[in-house]
Amino acid sequence: MHPRDRFLYIVVPLGVVAVLTTMLVVGRTAEPARYAVGYAPEQPIPFSHRVHAGANRVPCQYCHTNADRSRSATIPAVQTCMNCHRYISMADSDVIQKAVVARLQIDAPLKWERVYHLPDHVFFDHRSHVNAGVQCATCHGDVKRMDVLTRVMDLRMGTCLACHRGPSRYLPPESPIKKGPTDCTACHR
């Protein structure tokens, strides 16, 4: 084979394959940790869903008040914590004393790290899902048992679409809804 042909037919294709493989592998492994199942960032103070939503049965929407009426479920403000912690484990808890009370006094919000966060080009609305009867646990897992809130569902496009194509088993039996939207503009506006 002429050296130039060898270059064209062997070296170039091999090079292309190597570059593409590298891009694919690096892309997969270097993707942000916040998209991964098991992601549990360190929070400004330890807050246990097991203690609150589990053992003490505080309803999810006592704290995440907007889950059925807006896009965001919302993270509660320190004032919401103080509805109870004005009375509960104030004197004997260092964590509450130092963190919550101090923050309240200087009126600064606690900076919770987000666990579930979609890229800006994706539109999601809690309201339509919660009101259709999809349980929090379907997307967020068994939060009532979590001392540390940990990501259980990867919110990739395929995960959204898999449910939208056949949501029945995640909906109440009497639900008239047969499908969620699969057209691009529903989620990319």
Ligand code: HEC
């Ligand atoms: C269909 C799946 C789904 C269901 C059902 C669902 N969520 Fe979410 N949740 C998400 C997604 C997706 C995000 C990330 C949204 C974003 O980044 O825009 C999220 C984010 C959140 C957040 C953080 C940010 C925010 O929206 O304020 C909280 C808190 C939350 N969910 C609580 C709840 C609670 C409580 C329920 C049940 C009442 C619930 N979710 C039901 C998918 C769901």
Ligand code: HEC
């Ligand atoms: C509806 C009432 C209620 C609300 C609202 C509430 N808590 Fe609690 N919290 C409790 C109860 C009950 C306990 C368990 C107390 C015990 O076992 O002694 C607790 C325990 C705690 C503890 C462990 C206390 C310790 O001794 O170290 C922390 C930390 C805490 N809560 C933080 C918060 C934060 C932060 C918020 C707001 C985001 C909040 N709580 C909102 C009722 C509440």
Ligand code: HEC
């Ligand atoms: C006493 C208040 C309180 C109750 C009750 C509560 N949460 Fe939370 N939730 C919080 C706080 C504070 C955070 C932020 C700290 C963290 O991530 O642990 C949070 C975070 C979350 C997140 C992660 C949001 C994100 O993207 O960062 C989800 C999902 C969530 N809660 C779901 C639930 C579900 C489901 C229930 C009911 C089973 C529930 N919560 C009950 C206070 C509460």
Ligand code: HEC
């Ligand atoms: C477990 C099932 C389930 C999952 C997971 C789910 N959805 Fe949905 N979604 C539904 C159902 C059911 C509807 C239809 C609600 C109706 O018709 O009232 C819907 C409707 C929607 C709508 C149209 C209503 C509106 O608010 O505009 C959008 C947009 C949407 N989903 C986005 C998403 C995105 C983005 C994700 C992934 C991050 C996702 N969904 C994950 C079940 C799901």
Ligand code: HEC
């Ligand atoms: C049910 C909601 C939903 C629908 C419908 C949807 N997407 Fe997406 N799309 C998403 C989510 C969620 C992501 C973010 C994925 C991630 O971060 O990994 C995404 C990401 C993307 C991306 C960025 C590349 C990537 O993988 O992150 C492109 C491009 C895209 N979508 C195109 C489309 C096109 C074209 C359609 C119509 C055929 C469509 N989407 C329909 C939810 C949706």
